[in-house]
Amino acid sequence: MKEPLLKRIRRVLRNKYAQSLAGCLITLTGLAGYWAYNQYMAAAAEQAAPADQGQTQISDQIGKNPAPWTDNRKPLDVLFEDVRNGNVLEANLGDRDIYVTTKDQNNYVVSDQYGQVSRQLLNLIYNEKSPLFTIQELKLPTHISAKGSLDVTVQVMMLLFFGFMLWPMLSPHLTFRKKKHSTKVSFSDVIGCGEAKRTLMDLTTWLRSPENFTGLKARPPKGVLFTGEPGVGKTLLAKALASECGVNFIEANGSNFSSMFYGVGIQKVKGLFREARRKAPCILFIDEIDGLGRRVDQGRMSDGEGNRIVNQFLTELDGFNDNSGVMVIAATNHVDSLDKALRREGRFDRTVHVPLPTLDDRVRLLEHYLAKTNPAADLDHVRLAQNCMGLTPAAIAFIVNNAALLAARSASMTVEMPHVLEAIEIQRMGEADEGRKPASPADRRRVAVHEVGHALVGALLNTGKVEKITILPRGQAQGVTLILPDEDKCLHSESELQAQISVLLSGRAAESVVLREVSTGAAGDLHEATRVAVAMVSSYGMAEDKGLASLAALRELGIEQHAQDTTARVEALLKVGYDKAIHLIELHQVVLEHIVEQLLEHETVSGDVVYDALESRIPVAETAQHDSAAIA
Incomplete structure (x- = not known):
């Protein structure tokens, strides 16, 4: 059956290359229209020019370059003095100025805000049997107006600015697309986090072999929420999941849904889940979800917009839409900030706390990170792990890197025990300020x-x-x-x-x-x-x-x-x-x-x-x- 034209157009526009091409075409079309409009107005001004070139020679000069007149502004007394002496050759009446050309080739401008001076000059001409000088209405071309106009470059920049600002509203799903992770991090590379790894392994098993679960009428969790202190490895688990799952993986951040335009955040949520359903089976990872899932009192209009974004996210998680094949994984450091409706069963079914590493985990972390440097053979990993009690894996990684820097500072070819101990002290107490003035x-x-x-x-x-x-x-x-x-x-x-x-x-x-x-x-x-x-x-x-x-x-x-x-x-x-x-x-x-x-x-x-x-x-x-x- 032949695909309908409208559906075919929608399918093509979902492609990121087609979206980029459409944005370029919109911008180029606007620029071409602007150029054509200027060309049309310039041609119209040329066709409207009088046939007698001798009489309009001064008017044309003013239209092409009014600077000789506008740079020389005179009071009204000078004009009437030149009229009485018969020194005026031509007077061109503009919107708010009168462009005066004298017989001795003196050019100047006289202000005429309300047209009273123009009426006096016209009465003077009509009362004389022979005109004293030529007077005519000034017709400036469109591209040079007496009122002034914006520079072409400024208008083009404004056109580009509004084009790029409006394009995300026309295509809100551009922000979210499949991420291709080049990292080869696997669950075996993640040290510790046993419960979190078991949960993620269950999810990847279901995505790879769903028949093992459907026979038991088991339904996998719709969402998993990772909590824990900063640096315990929540994002690293997501990277391992991206490499292990073997399905489409979409990454987003809680701050991606905010926008200065009203209603755009809701459209971004819809576009995110629309893309996830289209790429099912798919894992959707949202880092720092507290930036999205926090509900506040509506003291301001922006607060109400944030609450509507939360409502739309709740509806997409567990609403009338069929989200089969879409797994939502989220991570946060502030679980108490999340809306209670977001954490109920059927949305985020399972909350996994990622704890601090144990003593054995810290030993393995030190061995893992120190192996990437040039460690000494006599390093006591157990003692170092005991000194790292209460620290996160991110802090341990910082300690090892800082120990390598201290070794390089002391011109040592290997990372020695004192280097690591000093790095631990710097992490816990701060670095010694040798340049500070001694106390009394x-x-x-x-x-x-x-x-x-x-x-x-x-x-x-x-x-x-x-x-x-x-x-x-x-x-x-x-x-x-x-x-x-x-x-x-x-x-x-x-x-x-x-x-x-x-x-x-x-x-x-x-x-x-x-x-x-x-x-x-x-x-x-x-x-x-x-x-x-x-x-x-x-x-x-x-x-x-x-x-x-x-x-x-x-x-x-x-x-x-x-x-x-x-x-x-x-x-x-x-x-x-x-x-x-x-x-x-x-x-x-x-x-x-x-x-x-x-x-x-x-x-x-x-x-x-x-x-x-x-x-x-x-x-x-x-x-x-x-x-x-x-x-x-």
Whole structure:
């Protein structure tokens, strides 16, 4: 059966080369029309010219180049003086000016805004038996008007601008097309992310062999939502999926649907799913979907447009349209920002959290990235992985690359252990600013007391392993104490959080005990300690009064809360942690002073200095542990 003409035209216009050709034809047609219009008006002006060339010679000169007249503007008295003296040869009446040519070849222009001067000249001519001079109406060609016109180049640029601005409205699906990924990333190259890889493997198996599922009446998930911190590997999983699935793969971004034109975002959503259905079986990957799927109160017109885009996306996911063979994979760092209707069953059936890498995963990541450099043979990958606890795969990749840069800076042919350790410290504490001006002796001592206070309380409360203390500026900090966690933990007890608050406030406590005055250096510590205390009060039910109500849930239910009550409960937790830090530092002030002297001498010391100082005074340490247990 012969294909209908209209359907054939639509099929051809979906081709990207046909779309580009159509855009070029539209632009060229506009330019050709503009050129033809100018040619037609110029020819019409020539045909309208009078037959008597002698009488219109001055008029033609004005039409071709009015500058000799317009550059010489005279007052009205000069014109009447030339008329009385019989010195006027010809006067050409324009729209708002009179072009005067004198017998002594003097050309000038007289302003005539309301035509009164023209009427006086005409009355003067008609009252005389023989005309004193020639007067006629000035007929300027279209391309040179007395009012002025836009330059041809400006008009062409405007035409091109509006053409390119309107073309995406005529073809909104141009933004989304099949991406040809040259990368050969596979699931075996993605380290960790076990649950996410199993989910994606199920999807690729269904797309390759759907008969294995249809026999069991199993329906694959319509959508999979990847969540997790930035840098855990969500986009890398999508790249592996593009290489493994063996079907069409369309990539989009949440910000692609925004537009300055009303209604264009909705058309882009329709065009995206129209193309996905046409290329089924197909996987549609939307990165940073929170830029699309966030619904807001309609305080402005743009907010209403964003909500309509969300509605159209929901309809396309699970509406009357048949989306069979289309898999939607999305990734976001802000899952709480998504509309609840977007995450219900039938749309995004499965939400997969991509966690931070475990110790084994970090070892494999370090081996993988270090193998791309020239590593030394004696690298201890397990120790390096322990120092990278809590870091994402993206951060580990940065560490390895930075270690290679440090090796090149030191003229080393291989990446040694100190290079990687220094790169880890730079990632966690910031790079040392060697060009910063040294602080005064009083400030150096204050920074040393502050940092040793962190290290001492952290070692006593066993919140982690004290790795290094330095009073050299790193980033914005005047000094840094590096305390690494002992193990990967997902759950934290109340005592651990209280100990964390004590460690954060111990720098301020050390200044108060030793120097009898606090400084502004504890601003960041106060901020972080307050954040931990607020989470204990609002989310974890760990306030002093043991209240179990979740403040976040109360806010969602619209129940008003008094900020003063919440602040009082947070202050109580901070006070307990601060008092514990004060007590520990007072009991171990001798140890603190000993470590401070070594830190001032060497500027950077390892955590072993802290542990050695505590072990050399075992009776004091045991008393401190007993007293701290009593405080807890």
